[in-house]
Structures are given as structure tokens and as C-alpha cells.
Amino acid sequence: MFAPVYLDHNATTPLDERVFAVMEPFLRDRFGNASSRHEYGRHARAAIDTARAQVADAVGAHPSEVIFTSGGSEANNLFVKGAAGSQRGGVVAIGASEHPCVREPARQLVGQGWRMLELPVMATGHLNTTASATLIAQHRPRLVSAMLANNETGALSNVMALVEPVRQAGGWLHTDAVQALGKIALDFRTLGVQAMTVSSHKIGGPIGAGALVVAKRVDMAAQIAGGGHERGLRSGTENVAAIAGFGRACELAVQELDARAAQMRVARDRLEERLLGLGARPFGGVEPRLPNTSYFGFDNIDGETLVAKMDRAGFAIASGAACSSANPEPSRTLLAMGVEPDVARTAVRVSMGPRTTSEDVDRFAETIGAMLIELKRMAAVAV
Amino acid sequence: MKFPIYLDYSATTPVDPRVAQAMIPWLTENFGNPASRSHAYGWTAEEAVETARENVAALVGADPKEIVWTSGATESNNLAIKGAAHFYASKGKHLITLKTEHKAVLDTMRELERTGFEVTYLDVQENGLIDLEAFKAALRPDTTVVSVMFVNNEVGVIQPIAELGEICRSRGIIFHVDAAQATGKVDIDLNALKVDLMSFSAHKTYGPKGIGALYVRRKPRVRLEAQMHGGGHERGMRSGTLATHQIVGMGEAFRLAKLEMGAEREHVRALRDKLLAGLTTMEEVFVNGDMEARVPHNLNISFAYVEGESLIMAIKDVAVSSGSACTSASLEPSYVLRALGRNDELAHSSIRFSIGRFTTEEEVNYTIELLHNKIGKLRELSPLWEMVKEGVDLNTVQWAAH
Numbered sequence: 001m002f003a004p005v006y007l008d009h010n011a012t013t014p015l016d017e018r019v020f021a022v023m024e025p026f027l028r029d030r031f032g033n034a035s036s037r038h039e040y041g042r043h044a045r046a047a048i049d050t051a052r053a054q055v056a057d058a059v060g061a062h063p064s065e066v067i068f069t070s071g072g073s074e075a076n077n078l079f080v081k082g083a084a085g086s087q088r089g090g091v092v093a094i095g096a097s098e099h100p101c102v103r104e105p106a107r108q109l110v111g112q113g114w115r116m117l118e119l120p121v122m123a124t125g126h127l128n129t130t131a132s133a134t135l136i137a138q139h140r141p142r143l144v145s146a147m148l149a150n151n152e153t154g155a156l157s158n159v160m161a162l163v164e165p166v167r168q169a170g171g172w173l174h175t176d177a178v179q180a181l182g183k184i185a186l187d188f189r190t191l192g193v194q195a196m197t198v199s200s201h202k203i204g205g206p207i208g209a210g211a212l213v214v215a216k217r218v219d220m221a222a223q224i225a226g227g228g229h230e231r232g233l234r235s236g237t238e239n240v241a242a243i244a245g246f247g248r249a250c251e252l253a254v255q256e257l258d259a260r261a262a263q264m265r266v267a268r269d270r271l272e273e274r275l276l277g278l279g280a281r282p283f284g285g286v287e288p289r290l291p292n293t294s295y296f297g298f299d300n301i302d303g304e305t306l307v308a309k310m311d312r313a314g315f316a317i318a319s320g321a322a323c324s325s326a327n328p329e330p331s332r333t334l335l336a337m338g339v340e341p342d343v344a345r346t347a348v349r350v351s352m353g354p355r356t357t358s359e360d361v362d363r364f365a366e367t368i369g370a371m372l373i374e375l376k377r378m379a380a381v382a383v
Numbered sequence: 384m385k386f387p388i389y390l391d392y393s394a395t396t397p398v399d400p401r402v403a404q405a406m407i408p409w410l411t412e413n414f415g416n417p418a419s420r421s422h423a424y425g426w427t428a429e430e431a432v433e434t435a436r437e438n439v440a441a442l443v444g445a446d447p448k449e450i451v452w453t454s455g456a457t458e459s460n461n462l463a464i465k466g467a468a469h470f471y472a473s474k475g476k477h478l479i480t481l482k483t484e485h486k487a488v489l490d491t492m493r494e495l496e497r498t499g500f501e502v503t504y505l506d507v508q509e510n511g512l513i514d515l516e517a518f519k520a521a522l523r524p525d526t527t528v529v530s531v532m533f534v535n536n537e538v539g540v541i542q543p544i545a546e547l548g549e550i551c552r553s554r555g556i557i558f559h560v561d562a563a564q565a566t567g568k569v570d571i572d573l574n575a576l577k578v579d580l581m582s583f584s585a586h587k588t589y590g591p592k593g594i595g596a597l598y599v600r601r602k603p604r605v606r607l608e609a610q611m612h613g614g615g616h617e618r619g620m621r622s623g624t625l626a627t628h629q630i631v632g633m634g635e636a637f638r639l640a641k642l643e644m645g646a647e648r649e650h651v652r653a654l655r656d657k658l659l660a661g662l663t664t665m666e667e668v669f670v671n672g673d674m675e676a677r678v679p680h681n682l683n684i685s686f687a688y689v690e691g692e693s694l695i696m697a698i699k700d701v702a703v704s705s706g707s708a709c710t711s712a713s714l715e716p717s718y719v720l721r722a723l724g725r726n727d728e729l730a731h732s733s734i735r736f737s738i739g740r741f742t743t744e745e746e747v748n749y750t751i752e753l754l755h756n757k758i759g760k761l762r763e764l765s766p767l768w769e770m771v772k773e774g775v776d777l778n779t780v781q782w783a784a785h
Contacts, residue, residue, distance in 0.1 A: 004423060008424070011416045015410050020410055031397040033586075036394045070454035070623060070626075071623050073623035074623055076613070077622075101623070107612075208594070208629050225490035225494050226487025226490045239591075239594075239629075242629075318419065318421050
């Protein structure tokens with residue numbers, strides 16, 4: 001049976017079987033187009049309405065603030081380009097360690113009347129909110145996007161600290177909460193941001209659904225035109241099965257949040273203790289952070305090599321963000337934290353899920369320990 | 384028989400059970416992110432994505448490298464038209480399309496108009512087909528992109544894509560075709576057709592919703608400005624985590640379409656002919672759109688002297704559309720039927736029957752009987768019908784304003 005130990009939950013998560021149960025009818029006899037007015041269509045529409053309420057409840061928003069998209073990347077693109085599209089130009093400010101799907105659309109704006117400003121992160125991987133607030137006051141950005149939880153380090157940034165500076169600058173504040181949802185409690189109102197991105201497949205839901213939660217007063221230009229679905233902000237026939245699955249996954253994530261977080265934290269702490277004993281150098285790893293993510297490296301051992309060897313030994317982990325895994329460049333996040341490129345190349349990310357067991361962690365630590373001896377021996381021969 | 388009888392295959396199709404079967408393991412067991420290069424979960428998913436890409440390419444005579452995954456035909460249309468219009472903007476800013484295109488094309492064109500492009504919306508002939516002479520006359524030196532749909536979603540007419548492609552290619556104009564309603568219904572060979580960009584949808588061809596593709600020609604090479612940015616998936620043309628199960632579903636759906644299209648078309652044609660014969664025995668019934676250049680899956684009929692909303696309510700046993708699915712929430716008469724020259728009353732009293740893989744003869748017989756019965760009753764209640772039966776020419780009647 002194909003079943004390596006999966007420790008790459010920040011890339012994507014296994015689909016929860018309770019979520020699959022909600023989706024399956026829409027892949028079978030409940031196949032209607034939600035825009036159709038007959039019974040088939042009305043069933044589909046009702047499922048989307050239910051999911052919208054579930055997503056809204058999970059993040060403390062109103063259902064009418066939830067715009068379904070094909071995923072987190074689209075939602076981030078929609079905010080950056082959509083909020084920019086309704087304005088003439090100005091400054092767009094983003095955190096230095098944002099995901100490429102925030103960074104790249106922001107870069108696209110440059111030259112179209114926009115300037116891009118980077119908000120610095122600290123050596124711990126957290127956004128430097130003091131320096132950011134000063135920059136925001138100086139440059140008065142129209143749009144600010146700062147992620148809540150970093151996908152690589154798991155560092156939780158104090159995005160709330162930007163609310164007042166951004167408000168005074170007259171801009172809109174967005175947070176990419178893709179990695180935060182399901183791992184920490186989220187509340188759109190308490191956070192005080194005007195927009196937030198969430199994704200289904202990072203919380204036990206299917207790939208193919210995400211949402212931009214956006215306050216009604218933010219004037220947005222649609223990025224996909226045609227038919228006027230999702231309050232005119234995102235056209236296209238709704239992916240009913242995925243949306244229904246996303247809703248259910250959100251509901252479960254909220255109900256089980258404390259238990260899941262506790263389970264993941266135990267597994268992570270156990271792993272980190274063992275890794276430190278083996279001489280690992282942690283990247284970030286400073287509270288506040290996600291309960292499931294460990295990011296580390298061993299001096300002079302290439303992260304890619306270690307990941308490939310661990311894969312052959314039956315453990316699925318990552319050397320960086322999944323989306324940029326094809327890229328041999330050292331992690332941009334680590335460079336932004338001031339890590340030297342050679343050291344950054346050693347980075348390995350282990351991300352736990354709610355079903356990761358102590359046994360998985362122990363086996364992982366033992367395997368990596370044995371591997372290190374072998375790799376060090378090889379390095380010695382090479383010298 | 385299962386009620387309501389589903390005759391709305393142009394709005395969406397059921398997922399073929401074989402497609403669902405192919406998808407499910409990718410939901411429940413092999414859940415990896417195809418972009419994860421560091422472990423077998425990712426590689427297995429990536430392999431499945433590439434097999435699906437081959438299946439999609441094979442149905443339309445393309446190279447797998449020419450297929451870009453999107454979230455659906457709406458996104459494909461947006462990417463093709465905005466992506467090409469912007470990329471080639473230095474060559475010109477004039478675009479051409481038809482008044483009967485899907486909203487995903489028309490709304491995209493409107494958006495481009497707001498940012499400095501000029502768009503010509505061509506009229507169609509009464510049969511729904513483009514007038515090639517009018518098209519040629521509309522071409523300008525600064526025309527960069529033409530977008531014409533393969534098969535119309537409301538009336539099912541097939542536009543002369545081969546001829547249009549010749550004209551566009553000879554003038555160096557990028558030609559985009561929305562083929563959402565064409566796959567599995569008409570033969571598509573992109574080796575022969577001079578089409579540069581073509582949009583596909585899975586859920587109109589027995590695949591899942593939430594997945595589509597855009598064909599982007601490599602020889603001669605067509606360039607696009609990406610519309611969704613991020614990790615650089617799909618060779619930079621479309622970022623975002625690939626939904627493996629949906630992609631596998633689209634691949635399987637298109638593989639089945641290639642295998643079964645011929646037989647299925649005959650099955651559908653026989654049922655359509657039966658439905659057509661059964662309904663046109665009634666008086667004052669008009670078929671919308673050309674009957675020759677048309678897919679057999681679609682039958683769009685206007686029932687004069689019957690109020691459209693009442694008709695839909697009366698035939699609740701049959702799931703059909705009174706306009707295209709995407710616009711049927713509004714009470715505006717269909718802009719497609721108006722473009723064919725139908726007046727508002729007739730447009731309002733039109734029904735789109737769309738037949739598919741799982742439609743049975745029994746269902747068609749039931750539908751014919753139901754329509755006869757209900758139209759008869761509704762017309763009995765209609766004062767207009769009474770006047771017509773008494774020989775009054777309604778066009779000469781002076782109506783009092785109120």
C-alpha cells in the first residue's frame with residue numbers, strides 16, 4: 001500500500017472522510033448548475049448558501065462577505081488586483097515573506113501607477129510591526145497585505161498592529177490567513193482587517209475552493225468577468241462539490257480546533273526536542289507561531305538532498321513552500337529573515353496534521369538521525 | 384422514470400459515473416499537491432495531471448503542452464481575451480466578437496472597453512450564424528483579437544470556425560474560440576483549424592465543475608499576459624494549486640467523449656428528431672436557430688401566445704432552461720434570441736431543451752405529452768390566443784396604454 005508518513009500538511013492536507021461524504025452527492029445525482037432555476041439548480045444553490053454560512057462562521061464574518069474562488073491563489077490575486085483596479089494608483093505594501101500569489105500580483109501593479117513597498121520581517125520570521133507602522137505612516141499605502149501565519153516558518157504575525165496605521169493612511173488591509181485557518185482561532189471582526197484569504201485544502205477540504213472574505217465597503221473590481229456570480233466579483237459556474245466540502249471542512253475545523261491544535265503541538269514539540277538533540281538549527285521557531293510547523297536545517301546538509309532521502313525512507317516533507325519547490329533558489333522568506341543563502345539551502349519543513357501521531361514523529365526522528373550519520377560520513381569523504 | 388426529467392444538459396451535465404469513479408481515489412487516497420516535488424504524494428499527483436492533459440489534448444487534436452488548466456471556461460475566456468488583448472496591445476486595440484457570445488466573453492469585452500480597447504459586436508443572421516462578409520468588412524488594420532464561439536449555448540448553432548480561422552490567420556489576427564459547448568458534440572481538430580486559443584469546460588462534457596482548460600497554440604506561437612499570478616504553475620500562464628481530482632475528472636470525461644462521441648451523437652439526434660417532430664405538430668411553434676449547422680443536443684423552441692414564466696411553472700416535471708443558465712435569474716428576455724430577431728414576447732416564451740448521454744426515449748415521450756397538454760391549457764386561458772383563433776391580426780390591434 002502507498003502510505004508514506006505524510007508530514008507536509010502546509011502544502012496540502014488529506015481530505016477528511018466526513019468532508020468527502022458531503023461532497024459525493026454533488027459528483028453523482030445532485031449535479032445541477034446553481035444558476036438553474038429548476039430543482040437540480042436549487043439544490044446546488046442551497047448547498048452553496050450553507051457552505052457560505054459555514055465559512056463565514058468559521059472566520060467570524062457575515063455570509064455576504066464571503067466570495068468563493070477557485071482557491072487561495074485566486075483569492076489573493078482578487079484582493080490585490082481587485083482592490084487596486086478600483087483605484088487610480090498609489091503604494092501597495094506587502095510583507096517581505098508573503099506567498100508568491102500576493103507578491104506577484106503586487107509586482108504586476110508596478111508601472112501601472114503603483115509603487116511596491118516591502119514591510120520588513122524580523123529574524124524570527126515575524127513581521128516587524130513597529131518598522132512597518134512607520135513605513136505605512138511615511139508612504140501612506142492604499143493597499144496593505146500581510147500574512148497572518150507564514151507557510152514556511154509558521155510564525156504568527158501581529159497583523160492587528162497594522163490596523164490603525166493603515167486606517168490612518170486611508171488604505172485597505174488584507175491578510176492571507178490560508179495557513180492560519182484551522183490551526184488558530186480566527187475572527188475577521190476582532191482582527192480588524194478589511195479582507196482575508198482562506199483556502200479549503202489546507203484544512204482537510206478539497207483542492208479547488210477558497211474564499212476572499214471582504215468587507216462590503218471595499219470597492220473591488222472583478223478579475224473574472226461573465227455572468228455576475230459571487231456578487232459580480234467572481235464569475236463562473238460554481239464548483240458546488242468543492243464549495244460544499246470547504247464549508248463542511250470549516251465547520252469541523254472550528255468544532256475540533258482545540259483538540260487538533262493540542263494534538264499537533266504535542267507532536268511538534270516532541271519532534272523539535274529530538275531534532276535539537278541531533279543538532280538541528282531551527283529557523284524561526286519563536287512564539288507566537290502555528291502549532292504544527294517545524295522549520296530547521298542541519299549545517300552543511302543540503303535541504304533538497306535530505307528531503308529526497310527522507311522520501312525514499314517513507315516520509316513526505318518539504319524543503320520550502322510547495323509552490324516554489326521546483327525552484328532551486330534559497331527560500332525568499334529565509335533571506336528576508338537575514339539567513340545567509342548557504343544556510344538557507346539547508347532548510348527542511350515538517351508540518352503536522354491533526355492525525356500525526358507520536359509514533360510517526362519518533363520514527364521520523366530515528367530515521368533522520370541515522371541518515372545524518374550517513375550524510376556526514378559522505379561529506380567527510382568528499383572533503 | 385426519475386423526476387424532474389433532466390433536459391438541461393447545456394447548463395451542466397451529470398458527472399459520468401465512470402468519471403466520478405476515476406476522481407474519487409484522488410480525493411480519498413492520493414491527495415498530494417502536484418507541485419510538491421519532494422515526495423511521492425506530489426509526483427503521483429503530477430503524473431495523473433499529465434495523463435489528463437494528454438487526454439484533453441487528444442480530443443481536440445492538440446499537443447499536451449498547449450493545454451493550460453483553469454478553473455473553468457469562464458476563466459479560460461477571461462485569460463484568453465484579456466491575456467491576448469493586453470499582450471498584443473502595442474499592435475492595436477480593436478477586438479471583434481458576436482452579440483450572441485456567452486457573458487464570459489461579452490463581459491470581458493466590456494471590461495476591456497473600459498480600459499481603452501474598442502470592440503465591435505457583430506450582429507448574427509436570423510439563423511444565428513455569423514455573416515462572413517459582414518465579418519470581413521469589420522476587420523481593421525488594428526484588429527488584434529477575434530472571439531467567436533464554436534457552438535452557441537442557447538440555440539446550438541455551429542459557427543464556421545474553419546473559415547473564420549483562415550481569414551484571421553491570413554491577417555495575423557489572434558483567433559479565440561469558446562468551445563465550452565462543443566466538446567463531445569462536434570469534431571475538433573486543432574491541427575486543421577487555424578485557431579490560436581480555445582476554451583474548454585469539463586462540466587458540460589460529463590466532467591466535474593470547477594475545472595476547465597485553455598488551448599494556447601505553440602506553432603505559430605501565441606503569447607498571453609497571465610491573469611492569475613503566484614507560484615508560476617502552468618508555465619507561468621496560470622498560478623494556483625492544481626486540483627488533481629478535478630483534472631483527472633476532466634481527462635477521463637474527455638477520453639470518454641473521444642471514444643463515444645460518434646455513437647452518442649446518433650443517440651441524441653434520434654431523440655432530438657423525435658422531440659422536434661412531437662412538438663412541431665402544435666400550432667404557432669417556432670424553432671430558434673439554424674437546423675443544419677447545429678448540434679443535435681439542442682432544441683430551442685418558442686411557443687407563441689404562452690407566457691414564459693407560466694410555462695416554466697407548468698412544466699416543472701421537466702428541468703429545462705428558459706434562457707442560458709447563467710442569465711436565467713433575470714427576467715430580461717434572452718439577448719441571444721433577440722439578436723436572432725425574435726421579439727420580446729416570443730423570446731420570453733422560449734424553452735431550451737438540451738438532450739444528453741442519459742436521456743431516454745421514454746423521457747422524451749413524456750415531455751412531448753406534457754408540453755401538448757400544458758400549452759393547450761395555457762392557450763385556453765390566453766385572450767390573445769382567442770383573438771388569433773378568431774382571425775384577428777394582433778399586429779393591427781391598437782392597445783390602450785395603462
